[in-house]
Amino acid sequence: MDKKDIEILVRRRIQELGLDMAGKKEYIIAANWKMNMSEKETKKFLEEVKGVPLADNIKVMIFPPYPYLHLFKEQLRYEKITYGAQDVAKEEKGAYTGEVSAAMLGDMGCSLTLVGHSERRSYYGDSSEIVAKKAKAALAYQITPVICIGETLEERQQDRYKEVLKTQLDAVYRELGNMLEKCIIAYEPVWAIGTGVIPTMDQIHETHKYIYQILNAYGITDNNIRVLYGGSVNAKNVQEIASVNYVNGFLIGGASLKAESFKSIIGLASEV
Numbered sequence: 001m002d003k004k005d006i007e008i009l010v011r012r013r014i015q016e017l018g019l020d021m022a023g024k025k026e027y028i029i030a031a032n033w034k035m036n037m038s039e040k041e042t043k044k045f046l047e048e049v050k051g052v053p054l055a056d057n058i059k060v061m062i063f064p065p066y067p068y069l070h071l072f073k074e075q076l077r078y079e080k081i082t083y084g085a086q087d088v089a090k091e092e093k094g095a096y097t098g099e100v101s102a103a104m105l106g107d108m109g110c111s112l113t114l115v116g117h118s119e120r121r122s123y124y125g126d127s128s129e130i131v132a133k134k135a136k137a138a139l140a141y142q143i144t145p146v147i148c149i150g151e152t153l154e155e156r157q158q159d160r161y162k163e164v165l166k167t168q169l170d171a172v173y174r175e176l177g178n179m180l181e182k183c184i185i186a187y188e189p190v191w192a193i194g195t196g197v198i199p200t201m202d203q204i205h206e207t208h209k210y211i212y213q214i215l216n217a218y219g220i221t222d223n224n225i226r227v228l229y230g231g232s233v234n235a236k237n238v239q240e241i242a243s244v245n246y247v248n249g250f251l252i253g254g255a256s257l258k259a260e261s262f263k264s265i266i267g268l269a270s271e272v
């Protein structure tokens with residue numbers, strides 16, 4: 001085995017463990033507010049969360065509804081907390097009533113956007129091809145897409161989850177090619193979203209490892225790509241899930257709506 005092989009092996013192990021080069025596991029703690037919160041609640045939340053000391057290995061991201069993005073722009077200046085939208089148009093501009101473009105998100109100070117959340121896929125018909133186009137539109141404006149993937153309960157029970165996840169990722173890779181490296185992946189089993197039910201740690205480990213295998217097969221071996229877990233994450237289970245290999249962070253719905261609970265999740269993750 002020569003020096004190059006050893007280097008590849010070490011990199012792979014670092015990636016597997018989700019460590020930074022200093023050997024500490026990094027976590028992204030992301031809040032998806034969905035269609036919740038008021039202007040008043042958002043202002044209060046920001047007051048309570050901004051200035052919270054963040055350990056070096058923690059990155060915080062918040063995805064509020066569109067109408068409150070301006071509050072983030074005004075209140076989170078120079079903060080380590082980044083924010084973004086919950087969706088973005090696949091088109092650049094024009095006659096698309098109700099849509100919000102990537103350029104507009106840039107104007108709002110967004111550096112991120114969710115795409116392909118299962119609620120968008122199931123209620124609004126966002127196919128994997130549409131999700132891929134949305135991710136591409138975001139990247140064109142230097143906005144990092146957080147691409148959500150995940151199987152339904154039926155697909156899990158029928159042992160079809162691997163094929164479902166691969167189909168969802170393949171569609172994105174076809175559109176983005178190597179640019180997929182610039183994205184973040186969020187694995188959210190649909191059956192764990194808002195249900196209080198989470199997969200076993202073995203299931204999370206196996207699935208995240210499988211997602212990395214797919215990414216590796218595309219030639220994405222870089223430590224840059226992160227895979228988050230989402231679905232019923234709260235202060236009680238965050239540390240256990242955080243210790244699972246290949247889990248690089250969380251996308252949190254319900255438990256991110258109260259500053260107290262979100263801050264305690266951040267604190268707990270930074271202790272792992």
Ligand code: 13P
Nearest residue numbers: 032193194231232253254
């Ligand atoms: P819950 O944390 O409420 O289960 O929601 C998860 C989710 O959908 C985040 O995008």
